Structures are given as structure tokens and as C-alpha cells.
Amino acid sequence: MTKKEKRTEEKNFITADYLIIGSGIAGLRAAIELSNSGQKVVLVTKTEIEHSNTFYAQGGAAAVDPSRVEDEKDSFESHAQDTLKAGAGLCNAEVVERFSEKAHDGIEFLINQGVEFTENPDDEYPYELHQEGGHAKPRIYCVGDFTGKAIEETLAKVVRADLNINILEYHTAINLITKKWLDKDQNEDDKCYGAYVLDRQNKSVVTIKAGKTFLATGGAGRVFQYTSNPENATGDGIAMAHRADVDIANMEFFQFHPSVLYEANLEGDAKKRFLITEALRGEKMGGILTLEKDSLEDFVLNYDVRGSHATRDVVAKAIDVEIKAKGLKHVWLNVTTKATCKSKEYIKSNFPEIYKTCLEKGIDISKDPIPVVPAAHYMCGGIVVDENSETSIRDLYAIGEVAHTGLMGANRLASNSLTEAALYGKIAIEHALANHDEEKFSEVKIPGWCASSKERIADVATMNQFWDTTRTVMTNLCGIDRNEQRLKLAVATLTALVDVSTDIYYNFFPTHEIIELRNLALTAKIIAESALWRKESRGCHQRNDYPERNDDEYMIASNVD
Missing domain, CATH: 1.20.58.100 (Fumarate reductase/succinate dehydrogenase flavoprotein-like, C-terminal domain)
Structure with a gap:
């Protein structure tokens, strides 16, 4: 407790066995898993539960189906090697191996909840699998080009209908409540007891005492001017964890997506930019990046033998170098019929959201190249967690983008993040349920919130x-x-x-x-x-x-x- 936070307690108080802060795929799976185990859950989110980074993910979720391993069409080892290569030496090899073997659990969970991945009626395997930059095989499950939206809306519907889950929308977490925060002189191992949360609508602070707390707060793309992230991606989980002396690692590795739609009227402001999925540069679509509008020359070949199909870090850097060296405002992503030999109908049916959005802005992507620039997209570092997603403070877990599991290393392989979030949302809950001590939790006394001032800022x-x-x-x-x-x-x-x-x-x-x-x-x-x-x-x-x-x-x- 800081000297400036006095003890004039607010009466708003909630006690929960399990508190989840954040409502992306990781937080929602955690809530569903807890409820399915008969537990009561408090779920805190800054806006509506649907409004998360997950909602805006277009590409898909990467996983190898064990049946395809048996048929020798893909392998866990191949997925692991692709992940390790993208991570540039900083992945935890054991974590990567375990992830590649268990990733399909996340896909099965999503299917069971009602997510309708795009099917492939012309193949013996029921789902259409895409191959994105950095992947050696097609293993990306998609719902058209709005995979994240489909996942988020499906899981949110399940959560909203679940009476075991108490949803607190328009609530902003302020600080974690920890043993050392309550008593800085104690020398025992630190422990988390919940969080103080702002009720934005009632303009009051709620004290939430929790046996287990899960940070699922997503990323921090809004620290940059140009980002594919929504406005609530402000690094809340990282900041709260840092103030609580939780271990954090690899924050320098912030991935820039190579392609968001360039719009001149957004130049200089901080509006979210429309993401152009990497699947357009993937194996099935075959789009290329060019410096001139009418060119068919893939300039990324000057930087990597894979050209426009290379990993995000390679492509984003290539674009950035060319833009700065030549004074360009953007480069061009060419997915036209001329460049890819794909029909207009194919493009419209496989990428309906991108086709519709670009057409609204005067770009028919079947005929015209798309002006694109890089933008901040994904935080590869985060709060350090162990194999159970627990942090350096007991009873505090981190899941999803906010967590540093060791999977991403120095660069995330495309479409691993949705799968990781879905998988670790379950792993964390399994550990929490197996290690819940209700008796000791009930003995802890938590003081209510006290602001050092009730004055409202005017400037x-x-x-x-x-x-x-x-x-x-x-x-x-x-x-x-x-x-x-x-x-x-x-x-x-x-x-x-x-x-x-x-x-x-x-x-x-x-x-x-x-x-x-x-x-x-x-x-x-x-x-x-x-x-x-x-x-x-x-x-x-x-x-x-x-x-x-x-x-x-x-x-x-x-x-x-």
C-alpha cells in the first residue's frame, strides 16, 4: 500500500472464488471451463465482452489435427519447427513441442462451442485449411476472413447465457491486490487476492476479493499511433503486473503486422486501421507485395527467398525500409486476378469482409492492388508464466496475449496466438481448480478501496x-x-x-x-x-x-x- 492511499473504505465489495480480467478468447474459455466445473466466476471487461483483440483477428487458428499426422499430411514436428524458426532462438523448445501436440484441443473446444470453421466439401478432410507465411503446411483453421469475430461472438453468446458467470462490463481494473501491497514489511512469498476495479457507469470503485485471479487483458497496440488493435488495448495487464512486481519478459518484441489498409485521411491520428489478413499472401491466394501499383515484381524477394510469403518480421521490416528509403507513403498488396489467377468470385467468397470494406473505399481488390502499411499488431513478450500459466505471484495467472509462455520467442508465427489463448485458457483453469484452498482464502481480510482524492480532473x-x-x-x-x-x-x-x-x-x-x-x-x-x-x-x-x-x-x- 502506498502512502498516498489512505484507508477510507468504499462499501462496494464482491467476493469471488475466481476473477477473470479480460474477455478475449483466453478469458472466455477460462470462464466457460470454470463454469463447466460448477464454479462461480466474476468476469471483468472494460467495454462489452465482445470488444477484444480476438474480435478483430482475421487469419485463423493454427493447429495440426492428429488424424492428419496419421495420414502423413502434416506433423507436430513440422508445426514446432516452423514456430521455433519464427521465434529466432528465443522460444522455449519444450513449450513449443507441448503446444504443437496439444493445439488441436483448442480447435475442438471452439467447434464444440459452435464455431463454424470454413468447410471443404471437395476434400476428405472436413475443414478448409490455409497456409500462411512461415508455415510449411496448410494448418490454419478459418471462418472466412473474420475468424476472430466468429470465435468471439460464439463464446460471448455462451458466456452471456451462463448463470455461473457474473459479467461486469464497463469495469476497468485499477490495481491488483497482493499480500505485499497490503503489508510491504512481510517477507513471505507474495500472493494475489483479487483486484480493485472501477465501475465506469456508477463512477465508483469495487473491491473484488478472489481466490484465484486471471489476467486475460490482451495486448498493448495502442502504445503506437498506428495499430490494428482496438482502443482498449492499452497494456493494462502488463502495467498492473509490473506495479505488483510480477516478472515480465521480452517486451521489446512487438510484432508489426505487414499489411493494414493505408488511408490518407487517417494519417497522423490514432484510429484503428483495418487489418488485411496474411492469408492474402498465403499459399492458396498467392498475393504479392510491390512498390509500384502496376508492378508484378515481389520486392520482398530482395530480403528473403520466400518473398511475400515470409514471416511477419521479415515482411514488415522490408516494407518499412522501402518506405523510408524511397519516401513512399505505402506499398501495394496485389491479389488481383492478373497477379494471382484467382477469380473475382473466389476472392469474394474467401475474403468477404476485406472485399466489402475495400470496395466501400473505392478499391475492387479483384482488379486493383491494395495500399498497405505496417502497424503494431501483437505483443510477443509479456507476463512470465510457468507451464500452468501461473505467474511469479501465487494465485495470479496470465493467459492469452498478455502472457509470456515461451511459445512466441522473438517473433510470433502467424495464427499461433488464437490457438495458444484457447489452449492455455484451459491449462490455467485445470491447475487453479486442483490448487484451490477455500479455507485459507476465506480467512484473508481485504480492505476496501480508498482514493487519495475524489476530485474530478478538469483539464x-x-x-x-x-x-x-x-x-x-x-x-x-x-x-x-x-x-x-x-x-x-x-x-x-x-x-x-x-x-x-x-x-x-x-x-x-x-x-x-x-x-x-x-x-x-x-x-x-x-x-x-x-x-x-x-x-x-x-x-x-x-x-x-x-x-x-x-x-x-x-x-x-x-x-x-
Whole structure:
């Protein structure tokens, strides 16, 4: 407990055996698994439960069906090798092996919940499998080009109908409640007892005492100006974990998606950009990236023998280099009939959302190339967890994008994330159920929340400026192309912004905007500090002052102090 947080307690109090913060695929599976075990669950989410990073995922979920292993059409080893190669030496090999063997469990769960993956009536295998960049075989399960939306809406429907799950929408988590936070002088191993949460609609703080807490808060794409993430991806789980002294690793590895739709009228603002799935560059579609609109020359071949089919880190860097070297605003993704030999009907039926969205903006992708730029997409690092998804603090778990399981390494292989989130949402629950001590939990006394001030902030314009400055600094100084000079300036500026946002937090009642600014600035600083520490180029962390990979010194995960 900090000196500034006095003990004038609020009366809003909830006791729960299990608290889940976040409502993407990981959080929703965890809630469903707990309910199926007869447990009562509290699920906290910042907006509606459907509004998560999962909703916006287009590509799909990667997994090898054991039946295809028996038929020798794919193998667990192949999926593992593709994952290890993408991870550039920093994956945990045991985690990767276990994931590749169990990944299909996540697919089976989703099918059982009602997700209707695209079928393939012309093949003996019932589902149409796609092959994306970095994968040696077709193993991506999709629902058209709106896989995440289909998954999120299906799971949300199940959760909304479940009386065991108490859904708290428009609730923003503020801080974790831990043993050391309650008593900084105690020397026992730390333990999590729940969280303080802002009820945005009633403008009050709720104390949630929980036997087990699960952080499923997703990523932090909003720390950058240009991102495929929705507005609630502000690094909340990372920031809360850091304040609770939970181990965090590999935050310098932030993956930029190579292709979001370029729109000139969005230049300079922070609006979410429309994602153009990698499946358009996949084996079945065969799209290519070009520098000129009418060209059929794949410029990525100058950087990698796989050309436009290479992994995200390779393609994103190639685009970034060309844009900066030639003063371009964007490059072109060509999936036209001329380039791919795919009919307009094929394109429309396989990528209906992309076709519709682009057509609304005057682009018929069967005839015209798509202007694209890279944008922040996925956080490869996160909160360090063990094989059971438990963090360095007992009774605190992290699942989904916010977690560092050891699977992603220095760069995520396309479409592994949805599968990982679905799988570990179950693994965490199995461990939590097997290690729940209700008697000891009931003995713990948790004080109610007390804000150091009940005054509402009036100068919103200045706070918005701090928000914009954070993202501008990250985009310009800690984006795809990094160096020591930029990173030192970024760290210095972000340190000041963390101090300012902390002062605002303690001097005013914690609104949703104040909480997000505090988390955004801290998460950005963690990313920049990690990037400054790693003096090499590896995976999706690229430094022009250290352009080579250095296995002698940096074949290790970074750690955040």
C-alpha cells in the first residue's frame, strides 16, 4: 500500500472464488471451463465482452489435427519447427513441442462451442485449411476472413447465457491486490487476492476479493499511433503486473503486422486501421507485395527467398525500409486476378469482409492492388508464466496475449496466438481448480478501496496531450527501426510521462481515462527500456546500430526491473 492511499473504505465489495480480467478468447474459455466445473466466476471487461483483440483477428487458428499426422499430411514436428524458426532462438523448445501436440484441443473446444470453421466439401478432410507465411503446411483453421469475430461472438453468446458467470462490463481494473501491497514489511512469498476495479457507469470503485485471479487483458497496440488493435488495448495487464512486481519478459518484441489498409485521411491520428489478413499472401491466394501499383515484381524477394510469403518480421521490416528509403507513403498488396489467377468470385467468397470494406473505399481488390502499411499488431513478450500459466505471484495467472509462455520467442508465427489463448485458457483453469484452498482464502481480510482524492480532473485536454505524446514517441523512436539514440530519448521522455501520469492518478479520482493513461505510459516505458537493453537485431526487434543477431550475449529473454 502506498502512502498516498489512505484507508477510507468504499462499501462496494464482491467476493469471488475466481476473477477473470479480460474477455478475449483466453478469458472466455477460462470462464466457460470454470463454469463447466460448477464454479462461480466474476468476469471483468472494460467495454462489452465482445470488444477484444480476438474480435478483430482475421487469419485463423493454427493447429495440426492428429488424424492428419496419421495420414502423413502434416506433423507436430513440422508445426514446432516452423514456430521455433519464427521465434529466432528465443522460444522455449519444450513449450513449443507441448503446444504443437496439444493445439488441436483448442480447435475442438471452439467447434464444440459452435464455431463454424470454413468447410471443404471437395476434400476428405472436413475443414478448409490455409497456409500462411512461415508455415510449411496448410494448418490454419478459418471462418472466412473474420475468424476472430466468429470465435468471439460464439463464446460471448455462451458466456452471456451462463448463470455461473457474473459479467461486469464497463469495469476497468485499477490495481491488483497482493499480500505485499497490503503489508510491504512481510517477507513471505507474495500472493494475489483479487483486484480493485472501477465501475465506469456508477463512477465508483469495487473491491473484488478472489481466490484465484486471471489476467486475460490482451495486448498493448495502442502504445503506437498506428495499430490494428482496438482502443482498449492499452497494456493494462502488463502495467498492473509490473506495479505488483510480477516478472515480465521480452517486451521489446512487438510484432508489426505487414499489411493494414493505408488511408490518407487517417494519417497522423490514432484510429484503428483495418487489418488485411496474411492469408492474402498465403499459399492458396498467392498475393504479392510491390512498390509500384502496376508492378508484378515481389520486392520482398530482395530480403528473403520466400518473398511475400515470409514471416511477419521479415515482411514488415522490408516494407518499412522501402518506405523510408524511397519516401513512399505505402506499398501495394496485389491479389488481383492478373497477379494471382484467382477469380473475382473466389476472392469474394474467401475474403468477404476485406472485399466489402475495400470496395466501400473505392478499391475492387479483384482488379486493383491494395495500399498497405505496417502497424503494431501483437505483443510477443509479456507476463512470465510457468507451464500452468501461473505467474511469479501465487494465485495470479496470465493467459492469452498478455502472457509470456515461451511459445512466441522473438517473433510470433502467424495464427499461433488464437490457438495458444484457447489452449492455455484451459491449462490455467485445470491447475487453479486442483490448487484451490477455500479455507485459507476465506480467512484473508481485504480492505476496501480508498482514493487519495475524489476530485474530478478538469483539464482533459492536457491529459489527452500526454496520451498523444506517448504514442508519438513510441512510433517515431521505438517502432520497427530502432537505435540507441532514439531509444534513450524515448526512455527519458516516457519516464517523465510515467511520472506525470502517476501524479494525475494520485491527485484525482481514477477515471477510466486516467487509468488507461497510467497503464499506457508505463507499458510504453517498459517496451523502450527492453529495446534499449537488447543490443542486437532478432525477430521483430530490429536495431540499425546493431543489425546482426548476437547469440553469444543475447540468446536469453529480457527481464524488466
